[in-house]
Amino acid sequence: MSFEIKQSGDTYDVIIVGSGAGGGMASKVLSEAGLSVAVVEAGGDFDPAKEDDRTQLRPPWESVRRGAGTRIRPFGDFDAAIGGWDIEGEPYTRKNGTQFDWFRSRMVGGRTNHWGRISLRFGPNDFKRASIDGLGDDWPIGYDDVKPYYDRVDKLIGVFGSKEGIYNEPDGFFLPPPKPRLHELYIKKGADKAAIPMIPSRLSMLTRPINNERGVCFFCNQCNRACGAYADFSAGTCLVHPAMKKGQVDLYTHSMVRKVTTDDSGKATGVSFVSKVDMKEYRLNSRVVVLGASACESSRILMNSKSKVFPNGIGASSGTLGRYLHDSTGADRMGIIPSLMGRERYNEDGVGGMHMYTPWWLDNKNLDFARGYHIEYWGGMGQPSYGTGMGMDSMRKYVIDEFGKPSPNGGYGAGLKKDIRTLYGSTLGMSGRGESVPNYDNYCEIDPDTVDKYGIPVLRFNYNWSDQEIKQAKHMQDTFEEILTNAGAILLGEKPGPESKYGLAAPGRIIHEVGTARMGNDPKSSVCNSNSQVHDCKNVFVVDAGTFVSQADKNPTWTILALSWRASDYIVSEMKKKNL
Template sequence: MQIKESAKVYDAIIVGSGAGGGMACNILANQGLKVALVEAGPFFDPKDPLTQTQLKWPWESPRRGAGSTRAFGDYDMSYGDWEVDGEPYTQKDDTNFMWWRSRMLGGRTNHWGRISLRFGPKDFKHKDVDGLGENWPISYEEIKPFYDKLDKKIGVFGTKEGIENEPDGFFLPPPKPRLHELYYAKGAKKLGIPVIPSRLSILTKKLNNDRGVCFYCSQCNRSCNAYADFSSGSCLIFPAQKSGQVDLYTNCMVRSVTTNDEGLATGVSYINKEDKKEYTLRGKTVILGASACSSARILLNSKSKQHPNGLGNSSDTVGRYLHDSTGAGRSAFIPALMDRKIYNEDGTGGMHLYTPWWGDNKKLDFPRGYHIEVWGGMGMPAYGFGWNTTEMNKYVGGAVGGYGDKLRDDVKRFFGAFIGMGGRGESIAKYENRCELDPNVVDQFGIPVLRFNYQWSDYERLQAKHMTETFDEITHAMGGIPMGDLPGKEQDYGLLAPGQIIHEVGTTRMGDDPKTSVTNKYSQLHDAKNVFVVDAGVFTSQADKNCTWTILALSMRTSEYIADQLKKQNI
């Protein structure tokens, strides 16, 4: 195959345009560096009339809400899924890892929940608390200045609460709770479970002239045509392009990082999806932000005489310590919320209240913790909206549903009378849980694919058990009725499959020891000083928080370090 090489030499080649890649692009371009941003999917702007999907009725979806065809991407705003045509992945033994990949400018940030939580002091040094896993090579105090700058740059609503391991930040005003959330708060507080305003990266007041303010259409999962919520494209990449320092390469699938005789990076090799030809870009530094597993795959495929086991993999650690957030959920019927007057209760595209971790692990049979997310209310019904009529008949003493006027009347009676709770918790990083190259399978571009080997432990199963039992206790405390049977041991207590929460981290973890880690505390490869990783792969451990805000803060820190090192000619 003839490979076409670019004549231009960039200061930085960034692979991936999600949270980490977008932040790196923004910081480096605004520092005056010449940047190439490479994205495997097409260009996407939620403000573009051709792609704009907000304020459309559910029946205007071309797939009528068929999430199995494009999960999280009803309408036309999400290019990606658990399965991507021509890009398979495989499983080892009885693994059931679910790998979500987004193929569009801005990546997953176009349709995430905008839950923007700082990791706390304990989260960076949790081995000191329970002896499990490893401590990060950095502390909360080292990353706090970047969290602070991030809050002011992107915007996050919330309130100062003074909770030890839930650090406060610089907050915009939070929206008022909706009625189902007030019921949840009443029930939780009866049990001594804390409830505080959510912390979401959605603008409730003006931040700058580039972005609008949330108008409560509750459709953030489709991205925002007012740029009021955080997406990497609208908030980081588009502003960076104004500098004139960014060359954007879309629909370009990176195969590997190219290296020289000294083992340093010289650029990247990629396949252009439009002409199916292979090209190379040249750069002084390469920054991987393709997502934890995709960046690991690129490194593992970057083999050379100097890096026979893959770039950065002299420790055989690339792909190892893969771990995802735990997840389990329950739903409930709240009789007191029946027969409500119907009004617009949309709010933001996410919860207005949530519960941070409150438990004492010394008194529990599992380590670490989880937070509780809440859903419900009278939001716009999706296509296929309804309920299990057999289940409902148990509780209301009569036939529910049917056809015509009877169906419409029942829908109105029960509309807004359901609530759901989901736990998102911390799992323990294990050496054995990994993604590796499958020696026998390639994708449509001829690139070896990933093979997953991942098993939950009893730590995670018992955490899920605590979640679901707690949700039912809260339901009873608010006068509700749990829907369905409580999952038992044979169902892993409702624990979702690894990867399903889409918080995978740890595949290129940072550490001080090159024998047990891939990058140093600046997310710089131990084995190649001009290669950096700015996605969640560098996480030494997860936390009971969503990982995006920490990806952004770490990427900001790493990008400022890269700019400084380039100017000093150290890399």
């Protein structure tokens, strides 16, 4: 059952803070092991199959903004994301003129409701980067330690893809991938000329049934809205809600956790939270506390968990709590394929994401930067919505009339509509998503002068890209231009140069932040051990991306899920041994 609020004094075996990938997986594994679990979520409940939450298949004209984003739904009025980089009453600050944009999700399932479902395993090299390039640190675990859990995640949740035999892009248990769409075939022609691989994507959408509780993808291309058939992976629909049906799980929504509470010996006793419903503070008790609130939010909770035993917060003794914050790099480029202008209209929706992608294909020893990136491709004939047709002033010159001259149509009315229809389905592009090098001086800390509307001290960020990431972005832009040109595309816009860091997105904008409570064997240089257990407080665990030692050139979600399952198994084992 789900609670808006519950009085203090309730005791559980485990309290889980956050209901996204890490918290959701922990709720399933721990409750199915017979433990009583409380999931504490800062946002509201969410189920895309319920009419009040459903945005899937709704046409843009049902939105008063025609689908445009809002402060609390920045990716679009019908996108499943509830939260954003700027949440009323929940500020964060920056220092030294640096920039970090922090995305928070405020809903059951967290960010997994609207993400691209790109579900990549880290490879053997990704756990040992320091041994390869001498930068940062190796993980205390390797691929072989995580592989059994990747296998379990594949089988439980479902991911499509193809067996490729690429050493550092490990294969998994794959469902059949969808066929490439027309724009992807054009891009592949350009990539083939440049000897750049393109392979079927690995996304967590069901192209075949795997159980009786979830439907199969019907290719509406709207996975960002969350699937009412539960054919795509969201932590709420695939983990938290099923756990609530099967096990002893109570869900506390609209509950902002202030701190992990401890006793005089430094043992965690539960959490305190502020209810958004009545703005009062409540306490829950437990034998174990699991933090899965996102890398920065979990570290914020640990920093704010001050006591006589932990004067600087739980896990702060090494001086690395909040440190080594890093996000994926990101840069983009787009173009127009003239031969696709005025193309025939047909349903090519497919899944809500790319059908093909490029894994990292080069040896960094031959380059001037240390870490790689993958390429995501986009385009096609998705449902037009708010923003369609914007930029026509710059694109109209590429629309040729029947006399071979640029379109004479004006910037409004029937002429504008004609030009938009001509260009529809001919634009395409690509995005690089790469690995940054962890840096001690990129961090989040508690701002001593600012609290949120709930009276909880907020985070302050310090973050700068290094030459490693800037040089990587330059390589991305060179690669994008080569692929697009080879594909016969007209490049749109000027090629980003050094003045814009080659189009490198601001840190935080890719929403892959990791590393603020990193794991390691030495308590003097890490926050958690290899089982995601806080060195300083043995009954506190971190199961989001905060424990990551490095990011890899992959999206973090599949590794969050695998490590959360691994940590949950360890919690069950230690409880049976009465060590927790």
